[in-house]
Amino acid sequence: MESKKFILQEQDIPKAWYNIMADMPVKPRPLLSPATKKPLSAEDLFPLFSKEVSRQEFNMTDPFIEIPEPVRDLYRIYRPTPLVRARGLEKALGTRAHIYFKNESVSPVGSHKLNSAIPQAFYAKEEGVTNLTTETGAGQWGAALSMAANHFGLNLAVYMVKVSYNQKPYRRSIMETYGAEVVASPSMSTKAGRAIITNHPNYQGSLGTAISEAVELAMSTPNCKYALGSVMNHVCLHQTVIGLEAEKQMEMAGEYPDIVIGCFGGGSNFSGITFPFMRHNIAGKANSRFIAAEPQSCPKLTRGVMQYDFGDEAGYTPLIPMYTLGHNFTPANIHAGGLRYHGAGAIVSALSEQGMLEAMDIPQNETFAAAHIFARAEGIIPAPESSHAIAAAIREARRANEEGTAPVILFNLSGHGLIDMAAYDQYHAGDLVDYAIPQQEIDDNIAQLPKLI
C-alpha cells in the first residue's frame, strides 16, 4: 500500500462551480408543467425551491457560477479532499493501469452530499426562508442537510425511506444530533403518505415516495422550501467541486484520466466527478470515457427509457426528461440505499442520449466483493454506493490486463461505509442477494408514462 496522496491547500477550493449546460452543444430538454405540458421557467420553481437554485436550474449560459464566500467557508471543514493514487489496489489486481480515487468520504458526515447541502441551506437562509424539508434514502443526504441547516439556523424535516429508517438507526440519530426532525416514509403526515399506507400497509418506502411527502409538506408550510439531494441540475452543478479539485490534483500527478467513473443513483456524485473532465471532451481536447456504475436492481441508464417522468411517486414534481424505469418502480432493498432511485437527472440523461457517457449495471455481490478488495488494499471501508464505482474500476482494470493496456482510471469514492457494517455482515455470512429485474416489470412501469418524447 504505497498509495500516494495529492493534497491541495484551502485556497485551492474552487471559487466557482462548473455548469456543463453552458458548454453542451445540444441542451437538455426543458422541465414541463404536469398540468399544461408546457416548458417551465425558473420562476415556476420559486414556490418549491429557493430562488437562486431555481435560477441555477435553468442557467444554460454561464459556464462558471461563483461559489458564495460563506459556502466556501463551510466547505473548508473538509475540503479540499485528497486524491489518492491507489497503488495498493493496483497491486492487489496485478494491473498496469494507474488507478486514482477522489476521497469524498473525509467529510464529517462521511459523504459528498455536503457539497450541495451547504449552498442549498445558504441560499434558503439568504432569502429569508425559515424551514426546509427533504427526503433521504440511506441517510447520507439527510445527514448532510441536517448539518448545513443547523449551521444556518434553519428548521429541517427529513422524510427517511422506512426500510432505511429501521435498518440504519445511526444515520437517523446523526440527523437528530444536528437538530433535524426525522420521519419514516411513508408516513401519516401527508396525503401522499396516507394514500400509500392505506393501499400498501407494509410498504417499506422509496425515494420517490419520500420526495412526494417532503414536497407536499414544503408546499403546505409557510416560509418553507424543499431541498433535493440529487437529480436536479443545480445539485449536479454544486457537486462539480469534486471534479474541479480532482482536475488540479491529476495535474499534480502528471496524468490525465482515460476513464472517469462514478456510482449512479440520481447523478449527483457522478456529475461531480465527471463534468469538469467532460468539458475537455466537449471542447475536443480530450477523449476520456465516462462510466456511470448503477445497481443491477435499479438499472435506469442501462435498461430504462428516455421519457418525461415525474421525479417522485405521487407526481408532485415537474415532468423531467430522464432515463427512467417509471416513477412507480419499486427498487429492491439493496444496501446501496442512495442508488435506489427510478430515474437519472436531465443533464446526465441528455449526455447519455448524446453518447457522451456509458453505463454499467452491477450485481450487489460483485460490489461487495470489490469493496472487500478495496478495503484490504487501501485501508478504507467504502460505502455500498461507492462500491459500485470501485467494482466498475476493477472491471476496467481487469479488461485492460486482458487487452494489455494501461489506462489511467479515476473514480470517486463518494463515501465511507462505517455506518453500513450490517451490510458487510450479511455479505460475510453469504446472505446477500442479487436482484435482476424481469424485463416485464420495467416494461409495465414504462407503459404508464405519457409519451412526450
Add this chain to the structure above:
Amino acid sequence: MESKKFILQEQDIPKAWYNIMADMPVKPRPLLSPATKKPLSAEDLFPLFSKEVSRQEFNMTDPFIEIPEPVRDLYRIYRPTPLVRARGLEKALGTRAHIYFKNESVSPVGSHKLNSAIPQAFYAKEEGVTNLTTETGAGQWGAALSMAANHFGLNLAVYMVKVSYNQKPYRRSIMETYGAEVVASPSMSTKAGRAIITNHPNYQGSLGTAISEAVELAMSTPNCKYALGSVMNHVCLHQTVIGLEAEKQMEMAGEYPDIVIGCFGGGSNFSGITFPFMRHNIAGKANSRFIAAEPQSCPKLTRGVMQYDFGDEAGYTPLIPMYTLGHNFTPANIHAGGLRYHGAGAIVSALSEQGMLEAMDIPQNETFAAAHIFARAEGIIPAPESSHAIAAAIREARRANEEGTAPVILFNLSGHGLIDMAAYDQYHAGDLVDYAIPQQEIDDNIAQLPKLI
C-alpha cells in the same frame, strides 16, 4: 462556523517520534517482574512484544526515534491530519479564548489508534512474526490493528470486551472486514477467560480481562506476539506524531497553547498531543498546562493511588508503576469504552506524580452535552471518548470567561462518533447515567495491591 483549518503537506509527516523519557529529569520507575519484583529489561519483554518495541519501552536516552519509511508510507493514508481553529465553538461559548483542535478522526478507522497500530504491525512483520493478538474495548484499537495487520500480512486475534462486542457490532464487523478474528471477552478460549466465566457467568468484560486473554494466547501460540493499544511507553511514543504535527500547525497559526487537553484512558492520545509541547515546559521555555480528561466513573488520575499494579486482570503482565484503581476494578458500562481502564501508563503516572499535568474527572452526561455543543458548532460528531476532552476545553473556556482571560486552548479530537450513535440516542432520550464511584470501592481494590512504592 468560520473555523480555520491548518493543513500540512505529506513531507511534514514527522520523520521521528518524540521520546519524552530522554528529557525527563526524573525517569519513570522501572517495570518489575511479578515473580522476583526485580526491574525488567527490554530482553525480558521479547517473549511478549516485538523486539523493537521492547527496546523502545526502555529507551531513556534518545529524544527522537526514527520512524521507518514503510510506517510513514502507511501514515500517508490519513496523515498529516488537520488542525482546526474552532471559531464555531468559540462563538457558541461566547468566549475570547482561542480554541484549537487536532482532528485525528479523519483516519480510515476513525481514530488516532492507527498511529501505533502501524508501527507495531510493521516491527512484528520485520522480525518474522506471523500472528498477533490484542484486546479492544470499544473497538477503535482493534479496528486499527486489524487494518495494519492485514496490510503487513499478519494473522490477528482480537479479544473484544463483551459489552462492546454486543453493543457495537459495527466495530466487530469492521475488524472482520479487514480479516481479523474477533472473540468476545471473557471467552472460553483461555484459562483467564474460563476462570472469570466460571465465577461470574454474566460478567460483561473489561479491558483488563481482555488483555489477560490476549497475552495468554500470545504466550501459548508459536511465532505470535501481543500488541497493546495504550498504556505502554512505546505506544505513547508512537502517538507523538499528533503533537509534533500540531506544534508545526500552531506555528502556522502564530500561537502557542496555554492549555493542552487530551481525554484519558490508558494515556495514548493524551501522550500524543501533550508530550511534544511538554518538552518545552521541561526545557523551561514554556509554561503550558496539560489536562487529562478522564471519566468520573474511572478516575485513576484524580482518585487512584500511585502504586505498582498489573496491566491486566489476571496478573500476567509486568508490574507497572501507575496511578491505579486496582487491576480488579470493574468500570461502569459507560459509552466511552476506550476510557474504561483501571490505570495510567508509567510515563504519564510519573509526570503526574512530578506535578507536570493536571487531571479532571467528568460525568458522562456533561461529556455528551459538550459533544452536542461541538457537533452543532463544528459539524463533527465526536466519539464519546473525545467528548471528555471537549468537555474539559469547555470548562476551561468558561472559567476564562469568568476570569476575564483569553487563553489559547488546544485539545485532541481523538475520533469521530459515527459508530457510537446508539449512545447519542440514549442521551437524547435522557437515559444516560452518571456513575460516581463510592470511595470504599476504590479503597477496597487498592488495599489488595502489593505495597512496592
